[in-house]
Amino acid sequence: MKKNMNNIISWVCTGFILSIFIVSCSSMDDYKDFTKGGEISYTGKIDSVTVFSGDERVLIEGLFMSDPKIANCRIYWNNDHDSLNIPVIRTEGIDTLKKFIPLPENLYNFKIYTYDALGNKSVAVYATGRSYGTSYKASINNRLIISAIADANNDVTVGWRDIDKTLGAFATDVSYMDNANKQQKVRVDIDVSTSVLKNYKKGTTFSYQTLYRPDTLCIDTFHTVAQTHSTAFKIDKSTWIATADTYELTGQMPNGGPPSFTIDDDPNTYWHTAHTTGTTPYPHWLAYDMGKEVAVDVVELTSRYNYINADFKDFLIEGRNSLDEEWTSYGSYTLPDILGPQQFLIPDSPKMRYVRIYMLNGGSPPHSHLAEFSVYGNYVN
Structure with missing residues (x-):
């Protein structure tokens, strides 16, 4: 009985070893079939690839670092329909790829291989880049x-x-x-x-x-x-004519009174509404004949320095080109309580010979006053 058991074990072992040999031989045959042309040899791939965008072009840069056998580099794009071959001359150190490629505006996916002199290629290196053009420029x-x-x-x-x-x-x-x-x-x-x-x-x-x-x-x-x-340059005020709805004749002299004080380039003099012979309620206005048509960009106002919180607040800037025309409003503004010149921009540089400040309310009604009025713009030829 014991002898029979030993025979059975011997047969099993023999069969197992034989099966391993058969499988090994089969695998060896498959490997020989797979490597009939010799072992696969991969060329070293390009490293550190960057695609720089540009104006209907891209710049591709990369480094040849490890493999001295690299002889050329091929770049593919447009699903491999387009490509560019670049000869590579290797030195003992690290060599650089730097290639400009003219391309119409689009986003591109690039695939890059390197090859040795025998045609062996590297694994693929992938990179993405964009070319800008007409559409971008239009935006x-x-x-x-x-x-x-x-x-x-x-x-x-x-x-x-x-x-x-x-x-x-x-x-x-x-x-x-x-x-x-x-x-x-x-x-x-x-x-x-x-x-x-x-x-x-x-x-x-x-x-x-x-x-x-x-x-x-x-x-x-x-x-x-x-x-x-x-x-916009400051328009010369030396020949202007200033008028107002009201002004103080005597009570504010010698520094205050007539509207002409607002165009004398002296911030210490000022126009003031009448008060000794009666008062006039808001609205008040100051108007100026500039003598010539001006494209007005800015109106500059300077408050009376010692009463900045007692002058007018909300106002309109208006203009016209002849005394027969109605006034046209070019915007509503607010005069802050600030010392010194304050500038108010007028959109689109309207052309006018006459300009008016139309005051709607103030800090000390019914009175109003202003030290200086100026215009920045250009004469209309």
Whole structure:
């Protein structure tokens, strides 16, 4: 019995060993079939691939680091329908791929292989990048200007509106002529709200265009079409005629009284409504004949310095071109209780010869007063 059991165990072991041999032989045969042409040899792949976006182009950069046998590199895109072969000359160190590819505006998926001289290729390296073009350029706009006002030294302060930065706006370039007839250029950061054009030449315009970089990997700067803008200068008041609905003849003299005191460029003199011979309730008005038609950008008001809380508050700025016309309102405003000149912008630079401040209420009714009135703009030719 014991002998029979030993025979059974011997047969089982023999069969198990035989089956392993058969399977091993079968696997070896499969491996030989798979490697009939020799063992697979992979070329070292490209490293650190980056795709930089651009203006109807991309820049692909990468590093050849480990494999000295690399002889060329091929870049595929458009589902492998398009490709570009780049010869590679390896040195003893790290070599760099830097290739510009002209491409129409789109998002691209790239696949990159390296090859040795025998045609053995690397595993694929994948990268994505974008080319910008006509559609992107059509979507960008110039930053808007609030005002451009010259001071007595011919320095122009430009006020800028905020702009949506999601499309990549980062600066605005401004070009202008100075008083030495030299072209000057100023770059204004997109987060800056005011900029100054030094020594600006009166009677000229300046041009500006906003610069964009759509993403942090973009190698090109896009810019809007340049626009021109005029500068508002202080209009000479020496020949103006000032009138008012009422004024004090004697009670405020020698510094206060007639409306002409508001155009003498002296902040210590002022117009005041009548009060010794009777008073007139609000509304009050001051009107000015500028003698010529002016494109008005800014009206500047200076309150009476020692009674800033007792002058008028809400008011209209109105204009017309002849005495036969009705007054046209160009906006309602509020005069804050602040010392010194205060400027009020008028949209779209309306043209007028006559300008009027129409006062609706005040801090010390029925009285009102004003120290200085000025206009910034340009004469209409």
